[in-house]
Amino acid sequence: MNKAYNFAFFDEGSKREIRRATLKAIAIPGYQVPFASREMPIGRGWGTGGLQLTLSLIGKNDVLKVIDQGSDESVNAVSIKKLVSDTTGVVATEHTCDATLIQSRHRIPEVPLTKEQILVLQVPIPEPLRFFEPSEHETKKLHAEKEYSGAWLMLFEQIMNYGTMTTDADHPVMVQDRYVMAPSPIPRFDNTKMDHCKALILLGAGREKKVYAVPPYTKVVSLAFDDYPFKGESFENKHCRLCGADDVFLDELIDEEIGESYYLCNDTSYCLEMINEKKLAGVK
Amino acid sequence: MTGYERPVLSVKHLNKQYGRGCLKCVNKASLLKNYCPSCGTVYACQDISFDVHPGEVVGIVGESGSGKSTLMKCLYFDQEVTDGEAYISVYENGEKNLFQQSAQQKRYIRNNVMGKVYQNPLLGLKMDFSSIGNIAEKLISAGNRHVKMMESRGIELLDKVNIPVHRRKEAPKKFSGGMQQRVQIAKALSNNPPLLLLDEVTTGLDLSVQASVLDLIKELQRELNISIVLVSHDLSVIRMLADRTFVMLEGKVIEEGLTDQILEDPQASYTQQLVHSML
Secondary structure: OOOOOOOOOOOOOHHHHHHHHHHHHHHHOOEEEOOOOOOOOOOOOOEEEEHHHHHHHHOOOEEHHHHHOOOOOHHHHHHHHHHHHHHHOOOEEEOHHHEEEEEEEEEOOOOOOOOOOOEEEEOOOOOOOOOOOOHHHHHHHHHHHHOOOOHHHHHHHHHHHHHHOOEEOOEEEOOOOEEEEHHHOEEEHHHHHOOOOOOOEEEEEOOEEEEEEEEOOOOOEEOOOOOOOOOOOOOOOOOOOOOOOOOOOEEEEEOOOOOOOOOEEHHHHHHHHHHHHHHHHHOO | OOOOOOOOOOEEEEEEOOOOOOOOOOOOOOOOOOOOOOOOOOOEEEEEEEOOOOOOOOEEEEOOOOOOOHHHHHHOOOOOOEEEEEEEEOOOOOOOOOOOOOOHHHHHHHHHEEEEEEEHHHHHHHOOOHHHHHHHHHHHHHOOOOOOHHHHHHHHHHHHHHOHHHHHOOHHOOOOOOHHHHHHHHHHOOOOOOOEEOOOOOOOOOOHHHHHHHHHHHHHHHOOOOEEEEEOOOHHHHHHOEEEEEEEOOOOEEEEEEEEHHOOOOHHHHHHHHHHHHO
């Protein structure tokens, strides 16, 4: 551990301020709580919101996992892991089930979360109505009055123009029948995992200076129309080329040699665990 | 009072002032027109009361700055009134003062029992969304969640206001001023509101387009039997549409009566001047 810094990089006052905002966010599911986003050794928009939540929450006994778009080994995930380990001495893991604190960019892990875990998501644009109404002053009023026709209107426009809802990621959700929330750019596939999730889900937007939360066992419903129900991405008849999984979120890649596409698990640690399990079973 | 028709909209003692007012202007005697020279307060609407009956078109006429648009903004909750009451027969049986409802309830009233067409289409439409989306917005706010139903209602309305159905997915910013105004009318009508507020709908349109928009309003009004409050500084628009007319000057209603009466036999000197200056 690097003694030049306070435990978890921040001074205690900063951590307390972030925790206070977090508590308020948990008390009002889906409501965006403003907080004093700190200067970080990484640029705003690179996960500072999630990182600040992680640093304010982490304790000596925590086990940390950081994922970037499903990958544990991408540059961003590794840098964040290094910073946290360096200033706290906390060990990092790649196994979802071993982790107590999971910071993730744009994915919810495939392994179901438990009530002992906290998931921290990084958010670029926390306001689900931003593209409908550019003024923060106005969107605050819309939230206060539960006036969410703008969110539905944006989906209606997509159906008019393309015949279907075209939100690939960040499909807006209604939290506990009150606040419409941007679930961060997770694929629609992951939206269903938020509903009645056993783990606490915290969302942090560093650049936009907002924290919001989905407490455990909270009702989360993706917005949809009566005749156009919400659908997650479908990977029918497709499976991971390495581990064979067919009930997870898959990435499509092109095999340049034969010119055909194939699929891989997006969640790399899950894929690795599946492969190892199979190997072990094979040895026996 | 049984046996009498109940008004759709009833406005009582509506006041709107910009500024705090001071001791000098409290009895409004020292006002310069509707402006207090000592504290700078503007009394935009002073003690305005009127009823609108089912299927009736009420015209409000006056020079610019007379408080017509402020009145309309207050009625559509775009601005808060200073004091006063308003009742709509279809909301809470006409027993609750609209101006004292919560912001959420005001939104409900706007979305469900009123429609408004603004002078400037920029205020009434989302210029970057499709025309049919604009119409759907009003339906969505009123709680509709059925795409096919909203689409067919949108097509029906666009057809009614003479906008080619194949242009429904285009954004209003690509339309001419007259077309934008017609999209606004379609949007305002989407929920079959019993009350429609029209604020200078034809101002800025060329004469032939003006005529077609007015024709359309007249036609729809007869067909659907909606009540309309119509604001205009153009007497020929008032003559064509309004059954009854109020003349406003400096924030006050100075004359009211049947439109023909007002135009043929104006009493107040300002109204006489107005009628005689008609081209």
